Amino acid sequence: MVYRPTVRYHDVFQKYVDDVFKVTSLDRNQIIRAALFTAAYSSQFHQLMKPYFYDQEEREDVPLPQPKWSLREAKYWLEQNAEIYGQNAVKDVPTPDLQPQGEGRRIEVRNQGAIRASLLPYS
Structure with a gap:
């Protein structure tokens, strides 16, 4: 199962x-997941959270929960679903050499799966 929160944050974070x-x-999702992944092991994160963590019933400080992953398990931040880790690896696919065919000319590439890409010259 995958948790999909809506995250709202200041423009400076964006x-x-x-x-x-x-x-x-x-x-962008991998970047945000990497931040969450490492936060659990960050002393700065623990210090930042400390004033906000206490047992609601006992009214006393409690430690942050321990993460259920280790820093060596990159699959948790690299993939949306850790069970598919490594299955979506980028393969080295040869790319044809595209030569510009004149100023401002539009190049279109279509495959049989109805995926369409338009490439415009860099200006």
Whole structure:
């Protein structure tokens, strides 16, 4: 089962996630999952949470729960569903060399599965 929360956060966080997205091969969901994945092992996260954690009934401080994953189990942040880890690995597929055919010319590629891609020249 996969949990799909709606996350609302300040623009400053969106900018950071977008910046990380641009310089890595990760998607935005992987970046956010990686942050959650490492937070459980972060002393800064524990210090940040400490003032907000207490037993509602006993009114006393309690420790944060222990994560159910180890830092070596990347499948939990790399994949949306950890059970499919490694099944969606990117394969090295040869790409034909596309030569520009003139200024501003649009290139369209269609496959038999009805997937359509339009490539416009970089300006």
